[in-house]
Amino acid sequence: MRYYDIVFDSCNVDEKVERKLGFERIGLIPRDVALLDVDRKKPERNSRCIAYGSLGNLLGAANMGVAALRMREPTIDKRLIAAMAENGTALCIPISDITSLYGLKRSRTLYKVGKLFVYAKKAGVDVSLVTAAEDDSMLCSYMQIIEVAKLFGAQEADARRSMSEVNKRLLVE
Amino acid sequence: MKEKQRYTLVESGIEVEEAERDEFSLGLYGALLHCVGEATYHRVNPKVIKFLGKKRFLVRSSLSGCGIMTAALAMVKKVNGKDAYFYTLKTSGTIRALSSFKY
Numbered sequence: 001m002r003y004y005d006i007v008f009d010s011c012n013v014d015e016k017v018e019r020k021l022g023f024e025r026i027g028l029i030p031r032d033v034a035l036l037d038v039d040r041k042k043p044e045r046n047s048r049c050i051a052y053g054s055l056g057n058l059l060g061a062a063n064m065g066v067a068a069l070r071m072r073e074p075t076i077d078k079r080l081i082a083a084m085a086e087n088g089t090a091l092c093i094p095i096s097d098i099t100s101l102y103g104l105k106r107s108r109t110l111y112k113v114g115k116l117f118v119y120a121k122k123a124g125v126d127v128s129l130v131t132a133a134e135d136d137s138m139l140c141s142y143m144q145i146i147e148v149a150k151l152f153g154a155q156e157a158d159a160r161r162s163m164s165e166v167n168k169r170l171l172v173e
Numbered sequence: 174m175k176e177k178q179r180y181t182l183v184e185s186g187i188e189v190e191e192a193e194r195d196e197f198s199l200g201l202y203g204a205l206l207h208c209v210g211e212a213t214y215h216r217v218n219p220k221v222i223k224f225l226g227k228k229r230f231l232v233r234s235s236l237s238g239c240g241i242m243t244a245a246l247a248m249v250k251k252v253n254g255k256d257a258y259f260y261t262l263k264t265s266g267t268i269r270a271l272s273s274f275k276y
Contacts, residue, residue: 020184021260099247106248137186137258140247144261147244 001160003142004167006033006050006130011139022142027171029132036066050092050170059083067170068092068128074112076119085124090166093117094132095145098152114152121158128170129154129162177236179264180222182271183246186258188227197221200253208245217242223268231271239264 038053149159217238
């Protein structure tokens, strides 16, 4: 299986790092995929970007059919998840939001992300697992992403699919 | 019955000099204990067994705790008070397979 990851362009990523970490390709934000703040700018219909912002504006972005959404806080919003399932919008879960935290905050985030992940899967939303690393210390190998995903309750097959099919769709199509 | 073990090839973000290896290993066990928790640490039972240069080393763990250790290594950001990070590159049942790992 070929895995794909998405990180910020502040990371030092080249072919050697991609191979070392076990990825076919590591896409850069904003070069390969755009990260759009929907509180500032309205997304175009069916645009291939990752939208983030307040829940109300994310709902609008999901209805516009953007490729993926990144939530500021991992909270379950039933209307948003339903809109994402209807429009084929993926839910982007950044692993660096978990690994960069510490102690109780990390445990709480793991719990919330787990709840969100299970709810999204049940609703039929594709989940994209990316590191979204802002520097080299937040990068992870594909094995580490799978094991962190298992911590918040994901099945191994789901985690692998999230990193291969779903991430490839965000990067390549 | 003999416990099944698993070996993991890890790359560190910091360079570890030969004289600092023991101190680094102890610091890493402490960091892993913090991430894994006292209730689970015995199931992982990690041990740094070999250094391959300044940045790479092999960690032995129990077969069932290998996955937890991989996740915990992603969460370790400090060892002995210094900033650090770890990439898990490969796991195997034998040391030989990891020693010859090339990417």
